[in-house]
Amino acid sequence: MTNEALSPELESVVAAAAAAAPAFAATAPLDRARAIVAVSDALEAAKDRLVEIAMRETGLTEARLSGEVVRTAVQLRLFADTLVNGGYLDARIDPADPDFALGARPDVRRTHVPLGPVINFSASNFPFAFSVLGGDSASILAAGCPLIVKAHSGHPELSDATAEVAREALAAAGMPEGVFHLIHGREAGVAVLKDPRIKAGAFTGSIGVGRLLADIAASRPAPIPFYGELGSVNPVFVTAAAIAERADEIARGFLTSVSGSAGQLCTKPGFVFVPAGSALPSAIEAVAGEFGAEHRLLDPRIARSFEERRAAILASPGVSTVVPGGIRFDEAGQGWATPTVVSVSLADFRRGKEALVEEAFGPLSILVETPEGTDLAALMPEFYEGNLTGTLHLGEAEATGETANAAELRALVAALSRQVGRVLFNGWSTGVAVTPAQQHGGPWPATSNDSSTSVGTAAITRFLRPVAFQNAPAAFLPEALRDDNPLRVPQTVSPAGESRAWGRGLGA
DSSP: OOOOOOOHHHHHHHHHHHHHHHHHHTSOHHHHHHHHHHHHHHHHHTHHHHHHHHHHHHOOOHHHHHHHHHHHHHHHHHHHHHHHHOGGGOEEEEOOBTTOBTBOBOOEEEEEEEOOOEEEEOOSSOTTTTSTTSHHHHHHHHHTOOEEEEOOTTSHHHHHHHHHHHHHHHHHTTOOTTSEEEEOOHHHHHHHHHSTTOOEEEEESOHHHHHHHHHHHHHSSSOOOEEEEOOOOOOEEEOHHHHHHHHHHHHHHHHHHHHGGGGOOTTOOOEEEEETTOSHHHHHHHHGGGGOOOEEOSOHHHHHHHHHHHHHHHTSTTOEEEEOOEEEEOTTSOEEEEOEEEEEEHHHHHHTHHHHSSOOOSSEEEEEEEOTTOOHHHHHHHHOSOEEEEEEEOOTTGGGTOSTTHHHHHHHHHHHHHHEEEEEESSOTTOOOOSTTOOOOOTTTTBSOTTOOSSSGGGGGGGEEEEEEESOOGGGSOGGGSTTOTTOOOEEEOOTTGGGGTTTTOOO
């Protein structure tokens, strides 16, 4: 791949981001944290105006969008506190040790530094939380990397308005000029991703587009990391004991999760494995009327894709309807959907795998009825490569781990943990807590890098790289590695003399 000349407009954006990178990386963590809080405050202050635009462009409800603004603001503040704490720097200090077990050890100190300019391709289904100022953008800015956001075509006016809020807040907080930019258009995003001054990419969207972008990032003369969240069907397993104890509760929770935001969530439960002949399908059918209100899908393209995917599933041999649902199109071409739930036997699911296993982006889910004695743990690798989440609903006694099927359930949990980023118990995957320990990622195709997360404080590490300093005079050390520790960050110190004790006492 050869470097391609950018248009004058894009050249000015990338050049400004590259010029700002050294100054932004050198900002004090506390100053950067205060700037991020200023952005959070400005976002909340503009909430009413931004939500009005978002409702018009996306069809999402005011309640959903208002809550998403709050989530986005909290996420920004979480990264501000992460900066102040400093644990993300992973500061390690190995003082010089003349008595080191392998010969004299020099003074070695390791920390993390910002990568440089990053491009973030924003998402359609979270116009705040995974868009211009969403989790990827928050972690990029917190890391000290200039940010170029490629706006999503589904909400361009909202993207411009949100970007203006961010630019004004960052400038007022004294951040270097050029640390934040917004661009429009897929071709523009691809051109920027190819530019050698860009040091990483982030994306939330389809597997096809994500794979294209990931391949571009990998095939550059100097490859760069690319963090894509691409696709997930989030399997759920419900035991007979759980259904016997709380079928109605599970049915309502399931339909709430499937119908929320018209099913346009990457964490929607796409498949639910239930014992054949259980009462859960009837319980779902009985409460379905509570979830019958139609909801506009994000845009006509997504609506048409959902209509096609839904038709293919309904036409697959052995599929029967539990909740019929539907989709209609208005005069503007917008699609309005109600939830569809179908069931299929495990045997027919296996036979129709090609037609059934792909994600349906919209309010649709499939119940898979499993015969008694089915090895549930074996179903994960049989049907799925990787997912964001896997869920297990247990009976009260099963939760103790002391029932007759405890070994089977442990095997299922182990299988889930190998193929998902988050394992849930007795809950629903569409609630993603914004909290330090959260993991929102998973093996391919859930994400393009299964060791990363786009939610939680670990997300910042995607946009940093480690650097070690050997025998560096104190005056030339990053503050996080100095003995006086002016940033008061956590430091891991390996004292001189301890190497000869490594592993002692652990032998036979």
